[in-house]
Amino acid sequence: MPKTPVLPADDRAIRRAGTLLAGGGLVAFPTETVYGLGANARDGTAVARVFEAKGRPSFNPLIVHVSRVEEAMEIAEWSGDANAFSRLWPGPLTLVLPLRDGHGLSPLVTAGLNSVALRVPNHPVAQKLLRAAEVPVAAPSANPSGRLSPTRAAHVAELLDGRADLIIDGGPTRLGVESTIVSLLDDAQLLRPGGAAREMLEAALGRPLGRAQEAPTGEAPRRAPGQLTSHYAPRAALRLNAEQAAPGEMLIGFGEIAGDESLSPTGNLLEAAARLFDVLHRLDMDGAQIAVAPIPEVGIGVAINDRLRRAAAPRD
Numbered sequence: 001m002p003k004t005p006v007l008p009a010d011d012r013a014i015r016r017a018g019t020l021l022a023g024g025g026l027v028a029f030p031t032e033t034v035y036g037l038g039a040n041a042r043d044g045t046a047v048a049r050v051f052e053a054k055g056r057p058s059f060n061p062l063i064v065h066v067s068r069v070e071e072a073m074e075i076a077e078w079s080g081d082a083n084a085f086s087r088l089w090p091g092p093l094t095l096v097l098p099l100r101d102g103h104g105l106s107p108l109v110t111a112g113l114n115s116v117a118l119r120v121p122n123h124p125v126a127q128k129l130l131r132a133a134e135v136p137v138a139a140p141s142a143n144p145s146g147r148l149s150p151t152r153a154a155h156v157a158e159l160l161d162g163r164a165d166l167i168i169d170g171g172p173t174r175l176g177v178e179s180t181i182v183s184l185l186d187d188a189q190l191l192r193p194g195g196a197a198r199e200m201l202e203a204a205l206g207r208p209l210g211r212a213q214e215a216p217t218g219e220a221p222r223r224a225p226g227q228l229t230s231h232y233a234p235r236a237a238l239r240l241n242a243e244q245a246a247p248g249e250m251l252i253g254f255g256e257i258a259g260d261e262s263l264s265p266t267g268n269l270l271e272a273a274a275r276l277f278d279v280l281h282r283l284d285m286d287g288a289q290i291a292v293a294p295i296p297e298v299g300i301g302v303a304i305n306d307r308l309r310r311a312a313a314p315r316d
């Protein structure tokens, strides 16, 4: 018997979820990128439960979700660049900004840093839930640390049953990879490629974005935490840029390479991103050795390749 209820995302369920969140409960909910495991960002005990549920190293801070730009401005120090980027909200973009005095967040959310990662998600269920909760919601992806991110309520139920108080089912997520993270602490820097492509960000900013350097191996990932090399990992081995399957392998295709299962037979990168974690979850359950066809390094393909490289990295 499952321990965590899964409810379809109707108004009643969203009201119940809002009350749960405000009162310190953990609610998994859909965003346009992946499902998040949400907690009231002002409630240290609730946030601690998120770290515990995910088995997440506590140096790794969480993204705070709010329903409107104005709420973000109450939490972080605003700037011209923040303004430029916030025109892309609601959307798959997370901004790292200096914390503002009187922000009211639990220090656990930011893992003691003096900056905060903020996002206004573009999903009707996430929006309604944030309004119902009436608090900023800290929400990492709703998966145990280091495992594949969930793009369906069923993934969350399988990975976190008994660890969340409620799962809101809003169907499969539209984008399928996490948000792009941009730091505005110094000059605008890309910390994590994601659902918002660099081209779009640079158009909003009006100049090129810098790219943060990878933290040296073994160093606590302070500037770009969460950028641990082995991350988003399925249990099985993964081989990238495969033109064909080796014996015993399942091949994930793209475009002209059909494979056993294709991310997008027409070579559409948006479709491929949306299907990526779902296909990996499914093959992973079969315990298969997995090979993946080459994915072009353009647009959201940059985020797809980033997740694939992390999933393929040696784990021990």
Ligand code: TXA
Pocket: 031, 033, 034, 035, 036, 037, 060, 061, 062, 063, 094, 096, 110, 113, 115, 116, 117, 119, 121, 139, 140, 141, 142, 177, 178, 179, 180, 181, 191, 222, 223, 224, 225, 226, 227
């Ligand atoms: O699409 C998404 O971003 C999803 C949905 C649920 O919104 N959330 C998500 O959260 O991917 P999470 O916790 O799995 O990834 C958050 C990333 C981590 O790499 C974390 O280290 C980084 O954001 N982060 C959070 N606060 C930060 C800060 N102050 N400075 C730098 N990086 C930060």
Ligand code: MG
Pocket: 140, 141, 149
């Ligand atoms: Mg994650």
